[in-house]
Amino acid sequence: MAELHHLKRLFLFRYRQFAHRGIDLTDSGTGTILPDICLTGPNGSGKSTLLAELYQSMDPTGAPVTAPDARLADALVLARYSTDGDDIYLARHAAGIKGDTLVLSTEIEQSDQWESLETSPPTFEEFHSRFSAYLLEEPVSPPSPDNRRAWFSPGVSLLDGTTAGDFYAFLESHLEERESQFHLYLRRLENREKTIAEVEREFEADAPHVPIALKEIWGSLMAPIGLRFDFSRANPVLLPDGDSLPFTALSPSIQTLLLRLGQVYSHYFGTDLRTGSLFLDTPEEGLSPELRTTIIDLYRTFLLTQKVPLFVATHCPLIEAQFPPAHRLRLKCEADGTISLEKGLAAAESDLNRILKSDFESEADLTSTRNTEARSNRYTRLKRAIQESENQDELADLIDEVMTMRKL
Numbered sequence: 001m002a003e004l005h006h007l008k009r010l011f012l013f014r015y016r017q018f019a020h021r022g023i024d025l026t027d028s029g030t031g032t033i034l035p036d037i038c039l040t041g042p043n044g045s046g047k048s049t050l051l052a053e054l055y056q057s058m059d060p061t062g063a064p065v066t067a068p069d070a071r072l073a074d075a076l077v078l079a080r081y082s083t084d085g086d087d088i089y090l091a092r093h094a095a096g097i098k099g100d101t102l103v104l105s106t107e108i109e110q111s112d113q114w115e116s117l118e119t120s121p122p123t124f125e126e127f128h129s130r131f132s133a134y135l136l137e138e139p140v141s142p143p144s145p146d147n148r149r150a151w152f153s154p155g156v157s158l159l160d161g162t163t164a165g166d167f168y169a170f171l172e173s174h175l176e177e178r179e180s181q182f183h184l185y186l187r188r189l190e191n192r193e194k195t196i197a198e199v200e201r202e203f204e205a206d207a208p209h210v211p212i213a214l215k216e217i218w219g220s221l222m223a224p225i226g227l228r229f230d231f232s233r234a235n236p237v238l239l240p241d242g243d244s245l246p247f248t249a250l251s252p253s254i255q256t257l258l259l260r261l262g263q264v265y266s267h268y269f270g271t272d273l274r275t276g277s278l279f280l281d282t283p284e285e286g287l288s289p290e291l292r293t294t295i296i297d298l299y300r301t302f303l304l305t306q307k308v309p310l311f312v313a314t315h316c317p318l319i320e321a322q323f324p325p326a327h328r329l330r331l332k333c334e335a336d337g338t339i340s341l342e343k344g345l346a347a348a349e350s351d352l353n354r355i356l357k358s359d360f361e362s363e364a365d366l367t368s369t370r371n372t373e374a375r376s377n378r379y380t381r382l383k384r385a386i387q388e389s390e391n392q393d394e395l396a397d398l399i400d401e402v403m404t405m406r407k408l
Helices: 047-058 106-110 124-130 167-186 196-206 210-225 252-268 295-306 352-359 369-388 392-403
Strands: 006-015 018-024 036-040 076-082 088-093 102-105 148-152 157-159 276-281 310-314 328-333 339-343
Touching: 006 047, 018 047, 018 339, 036 047, 047 076, 047 148, 047 276, 047 310, 076 124, 088 106, 088 124, 102 106, 148 252, 157 252, 167 196, 167 252, 210 252, 252 295, 276 295, 295 310
Parallel strands: 036 310, 036 328, 148 276, 276 310
Antiparallel strands: 006 018, 006 076, 076 088, 088 102, 148 157, 328 339
């Protein structure tokens, strides 16, 4: 039984505007799996569609992000994977439509029919007929429990295919789990002669607590405007004077960012992953330009030691600029209505205006000194107002506004 390790290539056939498109997920020079990929392009170009099929291909047996679409009954997805032995191909219906999954040898790439895929994109049934001689009898095993997947888009948040939940459910589950672990630790024979304070210190040192780590992570984002967290309170957001606000007093985009960072951290925290993946669909929505320039690095900080690949779909050059050119895939709308894929043009570390011009074909100026100065002055005034206001409704509005423009 073949166990799938890494997705290496993905092809879409007869899939709406993707008549025939392929993505190589390996480095052309070394053959290693790319650590991250950024899909860019205008609205309606298919970024989210392509991202969803990449997500589905990480676990072909799992549930898709979106409901099956009967209009894609003729569409085909073909994916190449590494295994414990030789690489294999899997062919399946597109967009989560259930049906047979074909397991094939990579020798299909040497067949006479391989070159015809681009000129004559097949349906699933046609593909089965063309390449029946390369079918393998070996079944594919379900993904390992360590193959953790996370998907975050404006409307859907999934952890291993299950709805991720809200802030209070997230916090409650971790606090209850931690309390149970502490009581078991406290009853150990070697701890009976120690004080509670000694046991607590040793417990925290032995097994770091997810909420404690998040308190530092979230605090680093909120501290510049004088906010901090105290998870022992029903309303955990603390104002400079010590009064508290509910988490929901923060703007929806900031709530979403903080919760997703926490969910990603806890989902991969302390694991020894052989495989895994994180998908972010338009993570920039509702965030300030300053936060957009750092959000990818925030996620990468959590994934670095786990070597979890990061897949992002965005139409924001501030997000795209955080990926090297070879890791950026540009979706371009052609005159005939199809979509082509091209690698990013602007070199790594290019300024934003160059990326806008080369990869987005825009002449906009994102570095206006006048705009930067005005935003800085406005930020200073808002921060001072937060320190001085005593009205909680007004405070919530001020926090919302300043967090959409603050600099980290």
